[in-house]
Amino acid sequence: xxxxxxxxxxxxxxxxxxxxxxxxxxxxxxxxxxxxxxxxxxxxxxxxxxxxxxxxxxxxxxxxxxxxxxxxxxxxxxxxxxxxxxxxxxxxxxxxxxxxxxxxxxxxxxxxxxxxxxxxxxxxxxxxxxxxxxxxxxxxxxxxxxxxxxxxxxxxxxxxxxxxxxxxxxxxxxxxxxxxxxxxxxxxxxxxxxxxxxxxxxxxxxxxxxxxxxxxxxxxxxxxxxxxxxxxxxxxxxxxxxxxxxxxxxxxxxxxxxxxxxxxxxxxxxxxxxxxxxxxxxxxxxxxxxxxxxxxxxxxxxxxxxxxxxxxxxxxxxxxxxxxxxxxxxxxxxxxxxxxxxxxxxxxxxxxxxxxxxxxxxxxxxxxxxxxxxxxxxxxxxxxxxxxxxxxxxxxxxxxxxxxxxxxxxxxxxxxxxxxxxxxxxxxxxxxxxxxxxxxxxxxxxxxxxxxxxxxxxxxxxxxxxxxxxxxxxxxxxxxxxxxxxxxxxxxxxxxxxxxxxxxxxxxxxxxxxxxxxxxxxxxxxxxxxxxxxxxxxxxxxxxxxxxxxxxxxxxxxxxxxxxxxxxxxxxxxxxxxxxxxxxxxxxxxxxxxxxxxxxxxxxxxxxxxxxxxxxxxxxxxxx
Ligand code: ADP
Ligand code: MG
Numbered sequence: 001x002x003x004x005x006x007x008x009x010x011x012x013x014x015x016x017x018x019x020x021x022x023x024x025x026x027x028x029x030x031x032x033x034x035x036x037x038x039x040x041x042x043x044x045x046x047x048x049x050x051x052x053x054x055x056x057x058x059x060x061x062x063x064x065x066x067x068x069x070x071x072x073x074x075x076x077x078x079x080x081x082x083x084x085x086x087x088x089x090x091x092x093x094x095x096x097x098x099x100x101x102x103x104x105x106x107x108x109x110x111x112x113x114x115x116x117x118x119x120x121x122x123x124x125x126x127x128x129x130x131x132x133x134x135x136x137x138x139x140x141x142x143x144x145x146x147x148x149x150x151x152x153x154x155x156x157x158x159x160x161x162x163x164x165x166x167x168x169x170x171x172x173x174x175x176x177x178x179x180x181x182x183x184x185x186x187x188x189x190x191x192x193x194x195x196x197x198x199x200x201x202x203x204x205x206x207x208x209x210x211x212x213x214x215x216x217x218x219x220x221x222x223x224x225x226x227x228x229x230x231x232x233x234x235x236x237x238x239x240x241x242x243x244x245x246x247x248x249x250x251x252x253x254x255x256x257x258x259x260x261x262x263x264x265x266x267x268x269x270x271x272x273x274x275x276x277x278x279x280x281x282x283x284x285x286x287x288x289x290x291x292x293x294x295x296x297x298x299x300x301x302x303x304x305x306x307x308x309x310x311x312x313x314x315x316x317x318x319x320x321x322x323x324x325x326x327x328x329x330x331x332x333x334x335x336x337x338x339x340x341x342x343x344x345x346x347x348x349x350x351x352x353x354x355x356x357x358x359x360x361x362x363x364x365x366x367x368x369x370x371x372x373x374x375x376x377x378x379x380x381x382x383x384x385x386x387x388x389x390x391x392x393x394x395x396x397x398x399x400x401x402x403x404x405x406x407x408x409x410x411x412x413x414x415x416x417x418x419x420x421x422x423x424x425x426x427x428x429x430x431x432x433x434x435x436x437x438x439x440x441x442x443x444x445x446x447x448x449x450x451x452x453x454x455x456x457x458x459x460x461x462x463x464x465x466x467x468x469x470x471x472x473x474x475x476x477x478x479x480x481x482x483x484x485x486x487x488x489x490x491x492x493x494x495x496x497x498x499x500x501x502x503x504x505x506x507x508x509x510x511x512x513x514x515x516x517x518x519x520x521x522x523x524x525x526x527x528x529x530x531x532x533x534x535x536x537x538x539x540x541x542x543x544x545x546x547x548x549x550x551x552x553x554x555x556x557x558x559x560x561x562x563x564x565x566x567x568x569x570x571x572x573x574x575x576x577x578x579x580x581x582x583x584x585x586x587x588x589x590x591x592x593x594x595x596x597x598x599x600x601x602x603x604x605x606x607x608x609x610x611x612x613x614x615x616x617x618x619x620x621x622x623x624x
Contacts, residue, residue: 014106025052036060238283484516
């Protein structure tokens with residue numbers, strides 16, 4: 001009987017291999033991005049059309065290929081990354097199988113342009129279904145641009161199995177996130193159907209996470225660091241109260257490679273034990289570094305699962321490092337304040353005609369100043385605040401705290417019960433020198449709290465939250481009375497946004513202008529700023545607007561949603577002095593004074609307690 005075994009022709013073998021390597025457009029994205037990284041690129045651009053079904057293009061500024069290599073790169077098992085089997089245990093590149101380009105070229109139309117730095121001209125190759133249709137010399141920048149068109153054009157069954165554009169794009173973005181997270185030292189951008197979806201510059205890891213997932217992420221992250229002989233960990237876990245209903249933001253990278261590991265995931269979950277609401281999943285962005293010799297990444301064709309030599313040890317280290325971080329950052333579930341919608345925008349007076357308050361405030365007035373015999377109560381202060389008709393006398397302030405004495409517990413006080421009103425039109429902070437240092441009664445603790453003596457004991461004020469409250473009310477007032485004071489920029493500042501982002505800015509444009517922003521030249525993707533509110537430093541402008549956009553994007557618009565409120569909150573958050581910032585005496589006092597001139601001094605705009613009181617009687621009890 002005749003022999004029946006034949007070697008499959010290359011293009012058939014490639015098509016079969018493609019079935020493993022290329023499951024969907026996102027697999028192509030992954031392979032092309034990884035090749036660009038392996039080529040040492042520092043700037044990588046990904047262009048997608050119709051969720052990758054018609055076009056996936058990756059443009060890099062890496063080392064490029066010679067003409068011969070460009071041609072060879074499409075051969076199966078053609079790789080520059082390993083030479084022998086031993087190299088598999090010393091892998092420092094993403095790819096090594098030499099299969100990706102061959103597989104992709106077997107099932108799509110591929111156009112490659114590439115040039116090496118020392119060459120004047122580069123190579124262009126067009127290849128369709130494994131057949132090279134042209135190879136030319138071209139003028140092209142150093143690096144590689146590869147376009148993959150009409151994926152699965154020759155395998156209709158596979159093409160029909162692709163999911164909707166929304167689903168396929170989701171997979172692509174997932175892949176983009178993974179690659180961009182693993183390489184914060186590379187700049188990535190993603191364009192989808194002609195508009196920019198992401199553009200993340202080189203940055204540190206935290207900033208990269210924030211750039212990809214929105215500015216709101218920043219406050220959710222708790223750093224995890226560990227350095228042992230077998231395992232180095234660095235990255236972040238999300239605070240438990242921000243745990244998600246879906247399992248989206250969970251990333252392990254081992255030696256810069258995204259991996260999935262149910263076992264290591266379990267290590268994290270067990271570190272979170274008792275901290276999560278049921279049905280929620282913690283976020284994590286963790287980089288693990290191990291000796292490449294102790295892992296085998298070759299057990300899965302799409303390489304997201306790897307085998308560790310000593311999984312148990314890694315589990316234990318990872319769990320304890322995470323637990324330690326959560327403990328150290330004193331993470332406990334936050335109270336869920338029930339919000340009263342009627343209180344949401346106390347200053348939303350837009351529909352009513354508003355009278356601009358013309359009141360000046362005695363900035364040196366210090367409610368906590370203890371009257372000395374030479375200074376008759378309310379006397380000297382009264383004179384310098386001539387037009388301030390409602391200036392509270394020290395007596396008022398004393399009476400303010402009478403109630404506290406009788407309560408005698410560490411508590412937050414409901415200041416709304418107290419009939420005390422104060423208006424302050426000055427919107428700059430710390431711009432005037434305070435003259436009250438001689439009788440200062442504040443003290444800053446750990447660059448975090450301001451301690452202030454009061455008659456019944458002391459106040460402990462959270463500086464960041466207090467300042468947020470102050471700025472929040474300032475901004476709300478500016479927006480509603482349209483009185484924000486603007487400072488002109490020396491040079492107009494041009495900012496770039498995606499179209500969706502700019503739509504948000506446009507939506508808020510009027511309110512922003514009321515705070516003091518001056519815009520010009522709004523196009524579809526950029527805007528020019530010529531003036532900003534006086535209290536906004538130039539260096540903060542883009543951060544503030546980015547924060548604002550992401551806050552609007554992340555906020556689920558519900559019945560309580562008010563753009564004005566959100567804008568004021570977002571700007572207050574961006575500009576408030578941070579925990580860790582050391583404050584001068586006059587700054588401390590300014591915060592204390594301004595806080596208690598607020599309408600709702602006891603909570604931050606996010607409804608967190610801004611200060612507590614500790615009574616002398618409580619202290620007394622401790623000394624019994
Ligand atoms: P692998 O990445 O596993 O080596 P690929 O099929 O993805 O296999 O790529 C084959 C070869 O083509 C690579 O080893 C590399 O030498 C070259 N190559 C692919 N993409 C690029 C690129 N963007 N820049 C430079 N060289 C590339
Ligand atoms: Mg590759």
